[in-house]
Amino acid sequence: MTSSSTARPEVSGGLDATDLRQRLVDLATTSGVKRWDLGAGCSTDTSVQVDRGEPKQMKGAQRSAITVRVWNDQGLVGVTSTSDLSDSGLERALAGARDASAFGNPEDTPAFSPLATAPLAPLEQPLHQPVGILDLLATLKEAERDLLGRHPAIGTVPYNGLSQRSSDRLYLNSEGACRQQRLTTASLYLYARAEETGRKPRSAGAVRLAYGAGSLDIAGCIEEAAARTIAHLDYAPIDTGRYTCVFTPEAFLDLIGAFSSMFNARAVLDGVSLSTRESLGAPVAVPFLSIHDNGLNPGNIGASTFDGEGTPTRRLALVEAGTLRNFLHSEATARAFGVSPTGHAGLGAKVSVGPDWFEIGPAEGAEGGATGLDHGVGDGDPRGLVLIDSLSALHAGVKASQGSFSLPFDGWLIRGGEHRSIEAATVAGDIRQVLQGIVGFEGEAKITPSGLCPHVWVEGLSITGEG
Amino acid sequence: MTPSATPLTSRPSAGLHHSSWRSVLEPVLAGGTAAGADLVEVFLERTDHTGVLAEQEAITSVSPAFGAGAGIRVFLDGRDGFVSTNDLSSGGLLNALDQALGMLGLLRPASGHGGFMGLHKLRDHGAGKELWLEQCPSLAEATGRLLEGTDRLQRHGHHLQARRATYARDWQEVLVAASDGTYARDIRLHQSVGLSVLAADGDHRASLGRRYGTSDRPDDLRAWDAEAAAIDLTESAARMLYADYVEAGQFPVVLANRFGGVIFHEACGHLLETTQVERGTTPFAERVGEPIAHEAVTAIDEGLSDGAFGSLSMDDEGMEPQRTVLIENGILRRFLSDRAGERRTGHARTGSGRRQSHAFAAASRMRNTYIAAGPHSPAELIASVDRGLYCKSMGGGSVGPTGQFNFAVEEAFLIENGELTKPVKGATLIGEAKEVMPRISMCANDLDLAAGFCGSVSGSIFVTVGQPHIKVDSITVGGR
Numbered sequence: 001m002t003s004s005s006t007a008r009p010e011v012s013g014g015l016d017a018t019d020l021r022q023r024l025v026d027l028a029t030t031s032g033v034k035r036w037d038l039g040a041g042c043s044t045d046t047s048v049q050v051d052r053g054e055p056k057q058m059k060g061a062q063r064s065a066i067t068v069r070v071w072n073d074q075g076l077v078g079v080t081s082t083s084d085l086s087d088s089g090l091e092r093a094l095a096g097a098r099d100a101s102a103f104g105n106p107e108d109t110p111a112f113s114p115l116a117t118a119p120l121a122p123l124e125q126p127l128h129q130p131v132g133i134l135d136l137l138a139t140l141k142e143a144e145r146d147l148l149g150r151h152p153a154i155g156t157v158p159y160n161g162l163s164q165r166s167s168d169r170l171y172l173n174s175e176g177a178c179r180q181q182r183l184t185t186a187s188l189y190l191y192a193r194a195e196e197t198g199r200k201p202r203s204a205g206a207v208r209l210a211y212g213a214g215s216l217d218i219a220g221c222i223e224e225a226a227a228r229t230i231a232h233l234d235y236a237p238i239d240t241g242r243y244t245c246v247f248t249p250e251a252f253l254d255l256i257g258a259f260s261s262m263f264n265a266r267a268v269l270d271g272v273s274l275s276t277r278e279s280l281g282a283p284v285a286v287p288f289l290s291i292h293d294n295g296l297n298p299g300n301i302g303a304s305t306f307d308g309e310g311t312p313t314r315r316l317a318l319v320e321a322g323t324l325r326n327f328l329h330s331e332a333t334a335r336a337f338g339v340s341p342t343g344h345a346g347l348g349a350k351v352s353v354g355p356d357w358f359e360i361g362p363a364e365g366a367e368g369g370a371t372g373l374d375h376g377v378g379d380g381d382p383r384g385l386v387l388i389d390s391l392s393a394l395h396a397g398v399k400a401s402q403g404s405f406s407l408p409f410d411g412w413l414i415r416g417g418e419h420r421s422i423e424a425a426t427v428a429g430d431i432r433q434v435l436q437g438i439v440g441f442e443g444e445a446k447i448t449p450s451g452l453c454p455h456v457w458v459e460g461l462s463i464t465g466e467g
Numbered sequence: 468m469t470p471s472a473t474p475l476t477s478r479p480s481a482g483l484h485h486s487s488w489r490s491v492l493e494p495v496l497a498g499g500t501a502a503g504a505d506l507v508e509v510f511l512e513r514t515d516h517t518g519v520l521a522e523q524e525a526i527t528s529v530s531p532a533f534g535a536g537a538g539i540r541v542f543l544d545g546r547d548g549f550v551s552t553n554d555l556s557s558g559g560l561l562n563a564l565d566q567a568l569g570m571l572g573l574l575r576p577a578s579g580h581g582g583f584m585g586l587h588k589l590r591d592h593g594a595g596k597e598l599w600l601e602q603c604p605s606l607a608e609a610t611g612r613l614l615e616g617t618d619r620l621q622r623h624g625h626h627l628q629a630r631r632a633t634y635a636r637d638w639q640e641v642l643v644a645a646s647d648g649t650y651a652r653d654i655r656l657h658q659s660v661g662l663s664v665l666a667a668d669g670d671h672r673a674s675l676g677r678r679y680g681t682s683d684r685p686d687d688l689r690a691w692d693a694e695a696a697a698i699d700l701t702e703s704a705a706r707m708l709y710a711d712y713v714e715a716g717q718f719p720v721v722l723a724n725r726f727g728g729v730i731f732h733e734a735c736g737h738l739l740e741t742t743q744v745e746r747g748t749t750p751f752a753e754r755v756g757e758p759i760a761h762e763a764v765t766a767i768d769e770g771l772s773d774g775a776f777g778s779l780s781m782d783d784e785g786m787e788p789q790r791t792v793l794i795e796n797g798i799l800r801r802f803l804s805d806r807a808g809e810r811r812t813g814h815a816r817t818g819s820g821r822r823q824s825h826a827f828a829a830a831s832r833m834r835n836t837y838i839a840a841g842p843h844s845p846a847e848l849i850a851s852v853d854r855g856l857y858c859k860s861m862g863g864g865s866v867g868p869t870g871q872f873n874f875a876v877e878e879a880f881l882i883e884n885g886e887l888t889k890p891v892k893g894a895t896l897i898g899e900a901k902e903v904m905p906r907i908s909m910c911a912n913d914l915d916l917a918a919g920f921c922g923s924v925s926g927s928i929f930v931t932v933g934q935p936h937i938k939v940d941s942i943t944v945g946g947r
Binding site for chain 1: 533551672867875893
């Protein structure tokens with residue numbers, strides 16, 4: 001990889017906010033729409049995949065999208081989305097939104113965020129010039145070759161990809177708000193498949209993100225993918241039973257993310273969250289746990305500086321010392337709770353709410369929790385310790401509104417100082433049981449694509465194996 | 468590539484049936500072949516989507532969306548380059564072509580056609596479907612039907628903390644043109660309506676949902692039986708609200724018909740797509756003609772069933788769908804294949820090239836996939852189990868690169884001494900295709916299909932899963 005650069009401050013092209021605003025103003029005036037806002041985005045992507053030294057697919061994409069909201073004379077909101085940013089497309093979108101507003105919900109009408117013009121937090125997000133696709137291809141071929149050479153059992157890297165994106169997004173409203181963010185990102189994923197004679201195939205992988213293809217930690221990705229795959233080659237079934245489990249940072253963040261409706265004000269108002277209004281201030285976890293949402297963490301590659309309603313992104317305490325402190329909000333849910341929007345909204349007639357990037361770890365100054373945990377040593381339990389490396393099928397095995405989960409996982413049984421990969425197993429439980437069953441944290445918090453977290457020890461989880 | 472200035476679509480509102488498209492597309496295809504490509508394919512689409520959500524007694528979201536775009540794919544030897552764009556002007560398409568050619572080290576010459584002989588006569592599968600969009604329910608009608616659904620849930624349910632009804636209408640017009648002369652157009656219509664509830668009573672909670680979906684039937688929502696759907700769902704919710712969590716272990720399992728077919732979809736169907744052969748991730752790659760399943764199992768994938776969610780008049784590469792027998796009495800017969808699969812693996816195309824939209828290259832994907840009916844009654848399957856699990860309603864699932872599959876069970880009952888006893892919840896079934904397929908030992912005579920969505924390499928597509936009641940002699944049931 002030779003042609004990337006972090007020095008250039010700008011990426012050419014992108015959305016013209018002034019032009020788009022003027023076109024919307026003209027079209028809205030013509031059609032009698034007085035109040036409107038919009039979110040728009042465009043991006044160009046290039047990506048490559050390889051298969052045993054040969055290019056498998058090279059892709060390029062140019063995308064554009066816009067969502068327009070209008071408020072009708074009764075104050076009801078309608079929305080329409082389109083990929084057509086021509087004048088006729090915008091006109092049709094505006095008309096569609098106006099038609100849809102006839103079905104707006106009078107009981108829950110969104111408004112402009114009061115923070116849509118508030119200052120944005122500065123983020124250090126260097127813009128990188130894109131690398132030529134043939135350079136991407138050469139880099140990925142080399143990475144695959146390197147990974148295949150790490151162990152004779154690694155025969156293929158069936159899931160792999162190196163991609164880069166240049167994107168531009170903006171938010172405008174009829175009261176003059178104007179947000180715009182340009183971004184470049186790149187990603188690499190390598191998932192290897194290994195098989196030894198007479199044994200079942202095993203697979204594991206790694207992912208890396210950066211602001212440009214030239215900044216990706218390719219060596220680290222190869223190293224991690226190889227180490228994890230090789231570590232699963234020597235496997236055995238595990239006996240069904242209850243175990244103390246150690247979640248890797250990635251696995252614990254995935255689990256918390258799957259149950260993020262606990263922190264979601266929209267879900268609370270809709271009655272589909274485990275939390276209620278009265279949950280604020282109540283203990284929901286062991287007293288030494290804290291969970292923050294912080295899209296602004298420098299480790300969050302590709303962070304948004306504002307949400308779908310133009311509200312600035314910010315750090316928010318969700319759980320402090322085991323107590324539920326705040327919910328994630330849009331403008332409408334914040335109004336319903338009498339607080340300020342938190343910068344976690346989408347854009348729609350019914351505005352969705354979601355987390356940005358979790359920071360999970362020990363509560364500052366709080367006591368409790370085991371210290372000196374080391375899964376390499378174990379916990380002395382003769383049954384052993386289960387290290388959960390990655391969870392699968394979260395879309396199917398999590399019942400967020402019930403609190404329950406039953407999920408396949410990859411991991412190891414650690415017993416007597418020995419690690420043995422687990423052949424096939426599921427872990428099941430209740431998220432409330434998990435949060436109250438945390439024994440302690442191990443090691444330093446690790447930055448992952450979805451957040452910051454150390455290893456987390458949880459006792460008494462149900463493991464189903466084939467043993 | 469860098470972000471272009473605000474892209475404009477030159478003719479998004481012009482129907483793809485218009486004869487002028489030929490004169491736009493032929494120079495693109497000629498330019499690609501003149502550059503040395505083995506094959507060039509252009510996929511154009513226009514879309515029109517409406518989503519509606521009702522919660523309790525209110526319509527809480529109406530989300531219309533429309534768009535247009537193109538995907539251009541160039542093949543050279545075993546490789547391909549693919550570029551998608553929202554710019555459907557001649558210049559935009561040629562620009563996309565040049566990018567795709569450049570990925571393969573090819574350059575479009577100033578002139579020449581590289582042997583391209585022009586497009587064949589248009590095969591217009593969209594003829595007669597022009598009025599479908601207008602014939603679909605209006606927003607007023609759709610919102611009314613959804614509110615009828617949430618009202619029926621309230622009427623029949625108990626302890627319902629949340630009631631939702633959703634409707635999605637996806638209209639798509641596609642035009643496929645390729646340098647082998649392929650020139651075909653279609654109009655597709657998919658509609659789905661779903662109900663979901665969260666029942667809660669103290670610490671007891673149960674969340675369940677059902678979805679019904681069809682293709683190419685503008686009247687579908689009008690024909691939807693909200694009463695029956697609400698009764699079915701609320702009865703399940705009442706049973707599951709106080710159900711215990713399932714005990715973990717290895718059990719014989721009887722899976723109900725309809726959406727029970729997700730087991731074949733995840734455990735085996737994906738492994739019979741040539742994309743898996745290309746990746747080396749299917750254990751069945753060299754097993755055509757050999758037994759891979761119990762002799763009780765015959766499995767079919769087709770795109771022909773009238774009104775089924777996965778049915779097509781043509782695939783996304785312009786080929787008419789087929790009825791493909793995948794497994795016959797346990798013997799592997801065929802793989803599902805698309806253009807790329809045929810070129811890279813030698814398996815002949817089966818009309819299975821599918822993609823979510825123009826932004827994805829087509830890949831070999833399932834359509835309506837099911838296990839064929841067998842000779843038994845469902846009661847015979849249950850009676851054959853001393854202690855096991857009856858899975859009445861299934862959630863989603865997935866399969867990994869080693870063939871390990873999993874899927875969630877929404878509603879289940881214990882089988883004790885050949886009879887259904889108490890309801891249980893929280894089960895996840897896991898296994899490996901090679902091991903579980905020989906264990907499907909009995910198939911009942913009540914084949915039925917269910918609509919679903921499948922996400923994979925070429926995006927999320929409409930599919931049907933199906934089966935009669937089947938018995939799996941032993942499978943790992945994850946629980947507490």
